[in-house]
Amino acid sequence: MKKVEYLIIGNSAGGIAAAEAIRQVDKSGEIAIISDEPCAAYCRARIAEHLAYGRSVDDLLFRPADFYEKNGIQAILGRRAEWIDAGAHRVQIDDGTGISWGKLLLATGGRPIVPEMEGVNRKGVFTFTTFDDARAIARYIEKAERAVVIGGGLIGTSAIEALVKRGLKVTVVEMKERILNTILDEEASALEAEAMKQAGVDIITGATIFGINGPSTGAEVVSSVTLDSGREIPCQLVVVAIGVTPRLELAAAAGIKVNRGIAVDRRMATSCPDVYACGDVAEAHDFVYQGPRLTPVWPNAYLGGRVAGFNMAGVAADYPGGTAINSMKYFGVDITSAGITVPPDDSYRVLRRRQNGSYRRVVVKVGCVVGMVFAGDIEKSGIVFKLMKERVDVSQFVETLVADDFGLICLPEDLWRSQLVAPDKVLK
Amino acid sequence: MKRILVKEQFCIGCRLCEVYCRLQRSESGELLRAYKREASLPLSGARVEERGPVAISVRCQNCEEPACVYACLGGALKRDADSGLVVWEEEQCLGCWSCILACPYGAIRKDTRRGKIARCDLCSGEEVPACVAGCPNEALEYIES
């Protein structure tokens, strides 16, 4: 049986970050990465560029093509890890072989949620989370003039923009009252909705899909969807983008502790010795909620993977914590957001300001920033995010956070001085 | 590794660092063109902030553990192991603005014309960055640290 020091399942943000951290501190220990996707690690958020412009996966790679070779990493691509025997330090692969490992990382990400509904298996119904998904839609698109995207979250919005660029008439059906409702407040989500409408997208909110229909009984293709209200929307293409769910099955079957995601501590270690987890599949520390939480975004996957990698290689590192963070420019609207953007009760203080096409919102609880949304002029949002991350008491200068001339210099002097003199360390 | 030391006690907030930066980045190397006519109006990688008598010139600090690099969705930002500097590859940048949210200095610019970021690269290739060379009051120093 093949034996490696480090085995990584999942060849994306988390997996690559871990491999890079391991190589930084261990130049020779054998590393293998398994992925059931057939290609080198690519930028998942860029799959829309394949759909919109036909860019090949080679143009969307996250690291140069020679990354694996240069770093002495065996890439086992197009193969699925079937089960883990954590006690025996062994993973079974779907080609019938096994690998034994010293340390294991689960960076298996998430899979799209597809609800059970009439017609969901028809031709023309797609999800949108992998390059293969984008390619499948691109191949089918010639047959379509109208598309329905189910779900107005980040992934749905990405799909909508690409479909609009391809000239399709797109309708988005969102269950809640507004698009991007989990990451934006009302005002920012209205800005995005307005831009979407300007681009010709029909937005239907407060509605769900009852079923996906074909042109006649027996026909396999899609010709319309029916909403719960009974309304029918003609379309030849449907993208299901109602969310992703952690791919927990490997961990769960191996007896590793899982909640909504794989439970990990600040070292990204699971309940099982020598097994680590990171990224969309892991429930790691959220510094806003001060506890473990799923925060399925790329930067957190990367940072968690990096911390896991160091610890796997025997160099202690702590995950500083992440929170829901998003940045985007869909339909030309530049937005950054983080944390709690819509307070659940009135114990929070909300500061907002709208000026010259820009919008800022900062949510504060007991002196600390717990949420923020910047739209338009976003360049200084990182300064506020740092205050949020480090739970700095902002009581004395909270108004300046949304002021037009806000900058580093608005912070207490010792803060900006120490920042300029001693550049930042994410991992201390 | 060399970095720009900001000596705030000497900064008079004249913004010449911004001017020299834009000039350095311009295609023509001519001020009027760089500010008014070039199709690709270059953005400054430095930003002067003022509050009362205090002024500072802010730019990328090449953090040792750079949050922007870890946040980068495109693999465009990297920390060069040899130089210790944060480097950026334009082709890899998708303009997702993740690094902007990550940067604790607010030092990354949103170049809307190109749909990508812009940032200080210490005038890579030049012996002394343009802002340092042009600062009239020696409020910026290029030092080994």
Ligand SMILES: Cc1cc2nc3c(=O)[nH]c(=O)nc-3n(C[C@H](O)[C@H](O)[C@H](O)COP(=O)(O)OP(=O)(O)OC[C@H]3O[C@@H](n4cnc5c(N)ncnc54)[C@H](O)[C@@H]3O)c2cc1C
């Ligand atoms: C369209 C789209 C747009 C997005 N836009 C943004 C954005 O703008 N900003 C942002 O921060 N995030 C964005 N995201 C989310 C971001 O891509 C994820 O948070 C990130 O990819 C998570 O990385 P990961 O390493 O945890 O897992 P993933 O990227 O999900 O990778 C996991 C990999 O593991 C493989 N795998 C799983 N199980 C097995 C197994 N048993 N055997 C072998 N291989 C396995 C999977 O096939 C997959 O390749 C977007 C996602 C999508 C789909």
